[in-house]
């Protein structure tokens with residue numbers, strides 16, 4: 001961990017984790033370029049540069065945050081390794097909860113304590129990741145900075161995209177090398193990078209079958225079951241066909257992560273701590289629906305069917321067998337040419 005707040009202006013390949021995944025780059029354009037909105041309206045990710053969208057947060061180094069957020073009880077995840085796979089502990093099914101072993105601890109602490117801890121931590125040891133919603137409780141100076149964000153610009157995007165309300169802003173302070181494993185969210189995301197560099201691997205909803213998300217009733221709902229560090233291709237063979245879109249973002253960059261797009265996020269190794277602020281928005285409400293439905297709409301249907309079945313059967317273990325009985329020997333022939341049926 002860097003002692004100082006020394007600003008690194010770039011990064012190199014050695015700081016990037018190595019995965020056996022095919023990749024191409026996410027396009028990167030200045031906020032003044034009309035192509036930004038064109039890409040976003042197509043529902044594709046883009047890195048927006050020079051927008052100064054969260055410029056007042058540029059001074060949010062650890063010292064400033066510790067001084068001005070001192071009294072806030074912050075949510076901090078403590079992990080034994082570099083992975084911070086999200087889980088929902090409000091998960092309703094008691095049976096699931098009993099069998100589920102959380103991969104890490106969630107605690108709360110004051111930011112001062114967090115800063116002291118991350119400075120003490122040794123390589124290969126325990127890691128921390130602060131993930132705190134920006135609310136009024138974070139202190140007046142931070143709220144003042146927040147109010148100085150470029151809201152005209154931000155609201156302009158919201159309007160042009162037809163998004164619903166801004167639901168929350170998460171402040172993320174990560175240690176170098178931390179990884180948020182591959183998952184999707186049910187919101188549109190303007191992900192603003194403030195300090196340090198992050199690499200994000202994105203996968204479109206069309207690649208659902210390559211990423212094998214956990215069932216919806218599972219505490220790891222929305223998270224891929226595939227361990228990128230050591231993919232089990234026997235269990236998850238189609239992961240071999242996954243094609244990532246890579247984005248590397250640094251201070252001042254904003255990445256658009258579309259609703260239902262899978263994303264893996266890593267703070268670059270040996271790059272010091274990272275600070276990011278995201279903006280989560282409700283998606284555009286679906287007006288007239290065009291057929292055939294797209295991959296995002298099909299993912300939403302699958303979520304609803306799964307939820308309904310677990311509700312009706314009252315036992316998550318019965319969902320898989322029922323779905324198999326429903327389709328086995330009945331539906332698979334449709335994809336084959338007539339002579340092989």
Ligand SMILES: O=C(O)CCC(=O)C(=O)O
Pocket residue numbers: 172179180185189191263265266276278
């Ligand atoms: O920055 C990270 O580590 C995760 C961020 C993320 O998943 C999100 O903003 O949706």
Ligand SMILES: [Fe+2]
Pocket residue numbers: 183184185263
């Ligand atoms: Fe996310």
